[in-house]
Amino acid sequence: MSRIAYVNGQYLLHSEAAVHIEDRGYQFADGVYEVFALHRGQMVGEKGHMERLTHSLNELRIDWPISRRALAIIIREVARRNRVKDGLVYLQITRGVARRDHPFPKDCESSLVVTARQLPPLDKEALRQGVGVITIPDIRWKRHDIKSVSLLPNILGKQQAREAGAYEAWMVSEDGMVTEGTSTNAWIVTKSGQLVTHNVSHAILNGITRLSVLEAATGAGLSFEERPFSVAEAMEAKEAFVTSSTSHVKAVTSIDGESVGNGHVGELTGQLLDLYVDFIEAKGGPANTSIWN
Ligand code: PDD
Secondary structure, X not given: OOOEEEEXXXXXXXXXXXXXXXXXXXXXXXXXEEEXXXXXXXXXXXXXXXXXXXXXXXXXXXXXXXXXXXXXXXXXXXXXXXXXXXXXXXXXXXXXXXXXXXXXXXXXXXXXXXXXXXXXXXXHHHHOOOEEEEEEEOOOOOOOOXXXXXXXXHHHHHHHHHHXXXXXXXXXXXXOEEEEEOOOEEEEEOOOOOEEEOOOOOOOOOOHHHHHXXXXXXXXXXXXXXXXXXXXXXXXXXXXXXXXXXXXXXEEEEEOOEEOOOOOXXXXXXXXXXXXXXXXXXXXXXXXXXXHX
16 A cells, blocks of 8 residues: 655645755744554544644744644545555645745745554553663753654664663753653653653643543542652652653663662652553543643
8 A cells, every 4th residue: 555645735646745855944944743552553642733833833933834624624524535544644834945044935825744653552461561762962942842743862862872772861950950851751750759851932842641640640649740850860760651652651671771679660650650551541632731831
């Protein structure tokens, strides 16, 4: 079966789909993106992704290429045409095509690309296999709340992690606090058993998975703290894990080569994975998505 991509109004063969060489996304990383997970044929956290996309576009003053309703239809259509039941939909909107010049061009229509990719179905056993993270300086710009396609520090960090045999790199601010992973949010369970993840600010991308986990935890009567944590606190933590649309809730069992807790997947991490899966299957995604307004 051929893969199909949506590009500016057309469904094209993925292998032949292309954008113009003067697309500002290509030249300036002047664009935003979203990654939607599909779980058993259902979109996960669609409302949250759409709200976050709206926030990203507003902050960068990029116009919607089409209506939000039309976009929702296209996302489903791309998933359907690619027969993706478990996997992801990738969506990218850039400011559009114009002669290369830094200021916003006049009369420029934003570009929209949507693709979909099959991934192995969510596998709790695989997610319970702990992975390692390394810590690296957070060298990004100061607006991590915007899901910009400008990802150089993230890809360099991820590559560094892979070369160190680790799954993810946790980025550390100048004051020694872990902000987030290169493509995931970072979590710990402290020595005293408190679940902690960075608070919403310009320092992190507010993950839709993060929001689902927080809502699922609340529903189960579990408490949590949204605040920054230091590398030292993470090193002493009982448990750690990362979340994202494609990593779900993934246990972290080592940080910079040192075991987290007893080096095995933590009890609360395992419980949160179960709660998360139940939550997205029952609710589809977080209800509380008004935080970007
Ligand atoms: N990454 N932080 C960063 C920097 C991210 O890039 C992502 C998502 C997250 C988690 O967000 P969510 O739970 O909404 O997926 C946090 C996507 C998956 C990516 O770039 O592929």
